[in-house]
Amino acid sequence: MGVTKIQNYTEEHNEIAILGKAFSHPARVAIIMHLLKAKACINGHLVEELGLAQATVSQHLRELKSIGVIQGTVEGTSVSYCINPEIWNVLKTRFEEIFNQFEDPADLCC
Amino acid sequence: MGVTKIQNYTEEHNEIAILGKAFSHPARVAIIMHLLKAKACINGHLVEELGLAQATVSQHLRELKSIGVIQGTVEGTSVSYCINPEIWNVLKTRFEEIFNQFEDPADLCC
């Protein structure tokens, strides 16, 4: 039915899934990685950078902003975006916790 | 138009987005986290665990398998699933690389 049954899942699982969405589309990955390099927090350049329509990029930015992983401030007619440090650290911690939970079994598990 | 324009993005961005998809749905997060705990690689239990139809769980398992993050082996009439160590390490490395690329700016960036 196309509707994710969020009530079936724990808060934790839903929260991680939301964070994971930031990395589940190449455009969003590209935006994040660009913001990581260009700490100077550019915008609009992203449209050229990605080769997508302005509206499309704007939508991805909106989603990333709603996840919380980026933030933007108006500077005249343009908007400057950058990584949101707090959420980034939450994200980093959450995922590293998961990554480290795996111990390579000496014998193949299955 | 609903089609991700993968040709616009670098190999790297597409690859990360595919890996990111493993974590972009609560059911898949739940499956992964269950497999991390129950190293013993159970299956079928997942259906009860998640409260989803067997067909739905099977589909998520299929997607996780196609991403590579889990693997399954037939054991009699049932199938045992577990984390795929190689892909897990690739995933871990890739994402930690990204996570560590961020340096918290002393002055707010934007």
Next chain:
DNA sequence: TTATTATATCGCAATATTATAATTAATAGA
């Protein structure tokens, strides 16, 4: 062979996502 158990696949309905053009809003500068 037949029954049982477990999982995969198919096909569908409903919703979500991706992408764009067109429009709107807000600001800067002439």
Next chain:
DNA sequence: TCTATTAATTATAATATTGCGATATAATAA
């Protein structure tokens, strides 16, 4: 004020995803 610039929003179209029932498949047990 008028105009150019920039980005957000809206409307629209097309594809993808999610979830499930029904069915198919595979392996073992009786």
